Amino acid sequence: MDIKTEKKRLQDIAHVHSYMDGFNGRLTQYRAKKIKELYKGGGRLLDIGAGEGVLTNLIAANFEEIWIVEESELYIKKAAKTLERYNTKVFHQLMEEFRTQEKFDLVVAAGVLEHVKEPRKILRKVKSWLRDRGQFIAIVPNALSLHRRVGLHMGFMRNYYELGELDAKVGHRRYYDLDSLKDAVMTAGLYVISSGGILLKPLPNIDMERLSEGYCDALYELGRDYPELCAEVFVSCSLKNSQDT
Numbered sequence: 001m002d003i004k005t006e007k008k009r010l011q012d013i014a015h016v017h018s019y020m021d022g023f024n025g026r027l028t029q030y031r032a033k034k035i036k037e038l039y040k041g042g043g044r045l046l047d048i049g050a051g052e053g054v055l056t057n058l059i060a061a062n063f064e065e066i067w068i069v070e071e072s073e074l075y076i077k078k079a080a081k082t083l084e085r086y087n088t089k090v091f092h093q094l095m096e097e098f099r100t101q102e103k104f105d106l107v108v109a110a111g112v113l114e115h116v117k118e119p120r121k122i123l124r125k126v127k128s129w130l131r132d133r134g135q136f137i138a139i140v141p142n143a144l145s146l147h148r149r150v151g152l153h154m155g156f157m158r159n160y161y162e163l164g165e166l167d168a169k170v171g172h173r174r175y176y177d178l179d180s181l182k183d184a185v186m187t188a189g190l191y192v193i194s195s196g197g198i199l200l201k202p203l204p205n206i207d208m209e210r211l212s213e214g215y216c217d218a219l220y221e222l223g224r225d226y227p228e229l230c231a232e233v234f235v236s237c238s239l240k241n242s243q244d245t
Contacts, residue, residue, distance in 0.1 A: 053079025197230025
């Protein structure tokens, strides 16, 4: 990987993409809700690809120490300010370059694996950062979401995994479905504790923004029953099979 090119690519994305406003801001709220359902503990948190720190801030309260890794200078400045009231260590670097011997109770990668060039290398690093009873949560856009299924039948794409103009703009390199996400983490030597979807998404982003909070809350609850149709899919992982503990 050309480090210089990758850094420039991420800087360019930061100027056109945000998880603070619009539908992305709303989706961040549901990401945080799901993470807090999946992880009830505290301890040390590592958020890789933390962006502007919006999600980190929403889940930060129970942690004694927070580490964030983010390459974009624009994002990391916002994240540092957002998280300044917490015990936070900020690392302005590519996650591919990030090195530590420290261990964490929770590692989060939300909206990360679809962006990086070699996701399985990142996942192997994640494994080395987990404490024995630590937990890793990955969240990615869902190739098979309801709105993408509609888009396929309307002729906007040739297959569910095709990348469009918006994907290029925000730096997506791939799409996952629930099975391929599980396969990626298991290949890295992690065990899936639970998996599912976040927010049933029948409409494009601009139309989702117009829906009421109550309506979106209902779509979030429906997503528990129809994970394969949700906007995003997630896995929660550990170092050991639950049957071995």
